[in-house]
Amino acid sequence: MGLCVLEQHAMNRLIITGASSGIGRAIARRFLRDGSLVLNIARRPCPEPGVENLACDLAVPGAVDSLAEPLAEWLAGAARVCLVHNASVMRRDRVDALPSDDLRAVLELNLVAANGLNQLILPRMGEGSSILYIGSTLAEKAVPGVASYVIAKHALAGMMRATCQDLAGRKIHTCMLCPGFTDTEQIRALIGGNDEILAALTSLSTFDRLIEPAEIAETIAFAARTPVLNGALIHANLGQRER
Numbered sequence: 001m002g003l004c005v006l007e008q009h010a011m012n013r014l015i016i017t018g019a020s021s022g023i024g025r026a027i028a029r030r031f032l033r034d035g036s037l038v039l040n041i042a043r044r045p046c047p048e049p050g051v052e053n054l055a056c057d058l059a060v061p062g063a064v065d066s067l068a069e070p071l072a073e074w075l076a077g078a079a080r081v082c083l084v085h086n087a088s089v090m091r092r093d094r095v096d097a098l099p100s101d102d103l104r105a106v107l108e109l110n111l112v113a114a115n116g117l118n119q120l121i122l123p124r125m126g127e128g129s130s131i132l133y134i135g136s137t138l139a140e141k142a143v144p145g146v147a148s149y150v151i152a153k154h155a156l157a158g159m160m161r162a163t164c165q166d167l168a169g170r171k172i173h174t175c176m177l178c179p180g181f182t183d184t185e186q187i188r189a190l191i192g193g194n195d196e197i198l199a200a201l202t203s204l205s206t207f208d209r210l211i212e213p214a215e216i217a218e219t220i221a222f223a224a225r226t227p228v229l230n231g232a233l234i235h236a237n238l239g240q241r242e243r
């Protein structure tokens, strides 16, 4: 690899929330492979060697403000930045039993923290940068019993579409990638070691299996270098069986 190409690669940066496990960790690994500098923002560090970490509980109001200085330092000299809003939790709750404080905490993590990071990082994003949102099948439809998650993911789709409109002309693109059931801590917690639940979930896929986190990571790497996707909401779910 020539020096010029090396320098160019060193200028590519990935900032990702929630790369301490699951899909986020796989995305961090994928970008490292391409030679990007990678920064994880989560409560726990990313286990991938080479990833830098900023510890932050994104559900705490105002927590993102404390990242202003370290982020500015980390971004010095950056040109192309990919910012991936990935951190999220799925709680079991319902619209008819959803304390507002619980909803507020979920919105803080999924939306307000994402907005805070956009404010800090956007001024440092050059041409070719991207803001990618991790959605869900539940960004466009609802199932019972996960109300706060459905609400947050729908709202995040709105944030992505507003990002596309408001950044027009800056040559920074955005999209939302919506994974189907992916084999991560979050989904394993939902399955709880119960083979019947696992079979029920895999039977919803036209491929009869869970998605590997690396498959989502590959799609995110593609989205980061593909501005024609600007404003798109993309399902990455192996095809879901409709019943």
Ligand SMILES: NC(=O)c1ccc[n+]([C@@H]2O[C@H](COP(=O)([O-])OP(=O)(O)OC[C@H]3O[C@@H](n4cnc5c(N)ncnc54)[C@H](OP(=O)(O)O)[C@@H]3O)[C@@H](O)[C@H]2O)c1
Pocket (backbone or CB within 6 Å): 017, 018, 019, 020, 021, 022, 023, 024, 041, 042, 043, 044, 045, 056, 057, 058, 059, 060, 085, 086, 087, 088, 089, 109, 134, 135, 136, 137, 178, 179, 180, 181, 182, 183, 184, 185, 186, 187
């Ligand atoms: N797995 C699936 O089937 C599936 C399907 C559709 C969409 N998704 C979406 O994919 C994304 C990743 O999910 P995953 O399955 O990979 O989940 P995961 O393995 O549980 O990882 C979730 C990540 O979010 C971070 N996070 C959670 N709460 C946080 C907080 N308060 N502050 C900072 N970071 C926090 C966690 O980091 P710390 O715990 O270290 O803070 C962790 O790294 C999420 O947006 C999820 O909604 C997943």
